[in-house]
Amino acid sequence: MTPLDPLLFGEIDPPQRLLMGPGPVNAHPRVLRAMSADLLGQFDPEMTGYMNQVMALYRPIFGTQNPWTMLIDGTARAGIEAALVSLVAPGDTVLVINFGRFGLLLGEILTRIGAVIETVDAPWGEIVPMEAIAAAIERTGPKIVACVHGDTSTTMAQPLDGLGDLCRAAGALCYVDATATIGGMAIAADRWGVDVVTGGLQKCLGGPSGSAPITISDRAADHIFARRHTEAGIRSADSIDGAGPRIASNYFDLAMIMDYWSDKRLNHHTEATSMLYAARECARVMLGEGLEARYARHAAAGRAMSAGLRAMGLTLFGDDAHRMTNVTGVFIPQGVDNDRVRAAMRDHFEIEIGTAFGPLQGRIWRIGAMGYNAMKHKVLLTLAALEACLLREGFLLPAGAAVPAALEAWG
Structure with a gap:
């Protein structure tokens, strides 16, 4: 086999394009500079200190006091999938508030999980009125209500004030995908009363794709940790990671990821150091403004x-x-x-x-x-x-x- 000439493709030199589409956008220069910083070991005190700083920095951005505010390593869709596979068990009824392509994406992921999917829909270019959502919750009795905040396919932003109250009254948890709005429109997780919100860096936060901020309410955290023991009905403290049976996904198991971000520092994966630096600087730029x-x-x-x-x-x-x-x-x-x-x-x-x-x-x-x-x-x-x-x-x-x-x- 003829060796490949390493000079054949040349050094990366992308054109300096102004990205004015629905995302990704040009990253802030401070974020790019932060990404060039040296790597650290995942349990280095400096590294775990940066992880704790990221948790603190993203709470005001999500509009929350949730202790469980952190990052999922992967694109914004990794955050969506981690939330849904960790909240939803096969056979659970999930109500999807659907008004565009990314509402359909929630349905596609939920289909793979084996959820029973109900929808409350609006034509593309409109939003779903809160009264229609309330009626759909009463009709379907969901365990989870899932919604996109801003759907870039239709450029519409779904009002979310009052959604959490409807979900709590019905005994349901609420998930919101805020990929397209976080950093550009107000996210009010606590005021809305929603349980899990995920985002991405590559739009209003002004960073690269590859890290998904997430915040999880105590109520949702209790549900996620309880799922560890649902199948066996017992705690399995002797298992390799200190937990019993759980969701089908290992990488997207929020209970394991939360243990990694907690003071326990139980190994789950090697944190994407450069992306953590990027997420940290995105938040610093935003809060500084x-x-x-x-x-x-x-x-x-x-x-x-x-x-x-x-x-x-x-x-x-x-x-x-x-x-x-x-x-x-x-x-x-x-x-x-x-x-x-x-x-x-x-x-x-x-x-x-x-x-x-x-x-x-x-x-x-x-x-x-x-x-x-x-x-x-x-x-x-x-x-x-x-x-x-x-x-x-x-x-x-x-x-x-x-x-x-x-x-x-x-x-």
Whole structure:
């Protein structure tokens, strides 16, 4: 076999693209610098100290006092799967609040677990009213209620005030996927009364994909730890990791991961050191900016993007009253080639915008402004580039109107 020339592929040198799609986005430079720090052993006191700092840093970001606030090593979907496989046993009834592609993802994961899935649905571009959720809980008697906070497939944000009260009254636990909103819209786990919330770094938190922050209520923690003994009905203190039978997944077993993050430091996996550094710095950047200032910046970016798109004569997708602040859906004009415009944005301006899924595929663009990219100049550059690309396609629009409209809307 001929040896492969190590110089054949060259050093990695990616283009400096401005990522203005629904995620991932450009990471904050401070986060990239933190990731270059030296590695440590997983039980080094400095390393476990950083783990404890991460737990403290993410509590205000999740809007919680939960002691069990930590990281799952893996992408945001790893956090989703860890939550669901640890909360849900085969045969459990789970109510999914479904208003987009990522609600469907919850259902797909739950199908693999063997859950009995019930749904309460809204058309894409709308949210599910709390009254409909209450009726569905009463009708189905679920053990778990699962919901996405902001679904980037539809750019809608589901209101969650009152959801926890409904779940507690029914004796159900509540899970929320906040991947697309954490760091950009207020997360209020304690006020909402929800039990488990998961997120990801790669959107509003301004980091790379690969680490999933999670917070777990005491009520959910009791449920998760109790599942260790459900099958055998006894404690198995002599087993290799000090626990008895549990969920089918080893890697995503939250009870084991929680033991690893606790003072016990029971080995479960080798913590992804560089990603922990990244998550820590994402939180430090956010808290240094201030939560309210951070959310106001994302709201201003969303207002400006919407105003600029409308000033071009484009039509936004979805319900204005429940639009996510950080991702805007806009209909692709009739006669305009979706792929050609996106390629022109990338090739001529080094800007990426997103396409869509399912029933919206080929019908809308999804344009993000989040994390390190929720900045005035980046919104203006994106709007000016899209205007130029649309004019190049022959789409008639009021040239030069988008940027002034966005500036005025920013406030």
